[in-house]
Amino acid sequence: MIVGEQKPLAEIKEIVGPYRKLLILGCGTCVKTCFAGGEDEVATLASALRLIFKKEGQNIKIEEFTIERQCENEFIQEASEAIGRNDSVLSLACGAGVQAIARRFAKIPVLPGVNTTFIGVLESQGVFTEECSGCGNCELAIFGGVCPITRCSKKLLNGPCGGSRHGICEVSPDTECAWQLIIERLEALGQVHNLRCYISPKDWSSSNSGGPRRLVREDHII
Amino acid sequence: MKMEHMSKLEQILSRGEFAVTTECGPPRGADSEVVIKKGETLRGYVDAVNVTDNQTAIVRMSSISACTHLLNIGLEPVMQMVTRDRNRIALQSDILGAYSLGIRNILCLSGDHQIFGSQPDALNVFDIDSMNLIRTVKTMRDEGKDMSGFDLKEPPKMYIGAAANPFADPFEYRVIRLAKKIDAGTDFIQTQCVYNMERFTEWMRLAREEGLTEKVQILAGVTPLKSVGMARYMSKKVAGIDIPEAITKRMGEVPKEKAIDEGIKICLETIAQLRDIKGVSGVHIMAIEWEEKVGEIVESAGLLPRPL
Secondary structure (H helix, E strand, O other), X not given: OEEEEEOOHHHHHHHHOOOOEEEEEEEOOHHHHOOOOOHXXXXXXXXXXXXXXXXXXXXXXXXXXXXXXXXXXXXHHHHHHHHHOOOEEEEOOOHHHHHHHHHHOOOOOEEEOEEEEEEEEEEEOXXXXXXXXXXXXXXXXXXXXXXXXXXXXXXXXXXXXXXXXOOEOOOOOOOEOHHHHHHHHHHHHOOHHHHHOOOOOOOHHHOHHHOOOOOOOHHHOO | OXXXXXXXXXXXXXXXXXXXXXXXXXXXXXXXXXXXHHHHXXXXXXXXXXXXXXXXXXXXXXXXXXXXXXXXXXXXXXXXXXXXXXXXXXXXHHHHHHHHOOOOEEEEEOOXXXXXXXXXXXXXXXXXXXXXXXXXXHHHHHHOEOOOOOEOOOOOXXXXXXXXXXXXXXXXXXXXXXXXXXXXXXXXXXXXXXXXXXXXXXXXXXXXXOOHHHOOEEEEEEOOOOOHHHHHHHHHHOOOOOOOHHHHHHHHHOOHHHHHHHHHHHHHHHHHHHHOOOOEEEXXXXXXXXXXXXXXXXXHOOOOOOOO
16 A cells, blocks of 8 residues: 655644635545544544644634545545635645645645655554555566565665675664565575576666656556 | 776786785865875785775765876776666766776775765665676676667776675575676675684685685775774674674773784784685775775785785
């Protein structure tokens, strides 16, 4: 899923400050799962902001609404009335959601309430880890299912570097050495020979380096 | 213009003579005199001088220019090149430029992560890794082609080096990685500094077993310790350094004013032991910001005079 983290309250307060009628719009998919922008977070944030503004004697009306996904027009449609009633939208979706909403409503400012952090997994309760860079050309087969492009701090394809110690990356004691994980995994799979394979330079053209990407599925176009 | 002169380091190693290299860190400033002064203290003591490439991710005079200053005073540089700061286009361009300036040796590295430097907010590039940089230089040299397959008019005939760290984990994989670097085109290896002789000896044994010492010249790294504090700091804070407790203890047991002598003594003992290991073709003395000590170490180690 796409993992995100709600922006600090002070920052949110600052960016919604100029407006008088605010819709806090939640998204019920990825950001809900990572507790950043689902219905519950919308309610908590709305209460917190109401309290702050009341204390400061500011009259800002806050409405709450959550849709299933902010990245699909079919769901965005459900929010159009609520958006129309307000002079601003604070989207708690990922960056894609914020932009999809902004695209549909040309005259209403759509503000981000969440920092989109990465594509990752829920490692344990409250802990998320980055696993995929969305490079557009998945090579996990040769790396035993561990992505060095995302999980090695240097994106080494022929690692590990000299900074791998006791399975830990030199960059941080909290970071596992991706190459140690790759080696262990290949050992478990009986594919250690992969380690001797020379991996040629990555073709980054399928990644964001090649410019913003567009996926066309001819078979789905009617 | 034809530029046929060959790497001196390559000539020495291919004659089977024990080589001595050292390291020179360029200044955090634009003064060429700093490089020249460091270079002068090394004259006659070493066969080649590595010039670091923004080591520990701190901005310094570029390796390529500091190498040129050394060339101008008649020293032979080894240009270190990391893949952290430049993409494949810039790397290849600088390899061509370096050769055109008379640089004949290159050490291909991925580079310290920028988090250890003075500008941790920098973007890292790592477009290609060190393995692919080695292969790129080899293809440029032997096939005369750049990475796109374009025929280069004057291929850069570089003598290609790479680093190896026998002290990083997982140990069993270190020799496989060395083999990969050799397959990619490495002519010589300079290792991380050796303090843990037991582990280094075992790594060399495994390398010999795989026949790797027949294919590559291995220069073992050494770094003289200045104090027990330095030993502790390097052991704990510098990635990939392994200093056994016995060495730290030895540094701690001498009075403070004798620590430097003890560090040099340990370094000389290490060099003597390294010379006895089959497959070790030379030493790489990394006296960090202590270049003036290199001559003394080389002389006391009985490695003078250097071959011409």
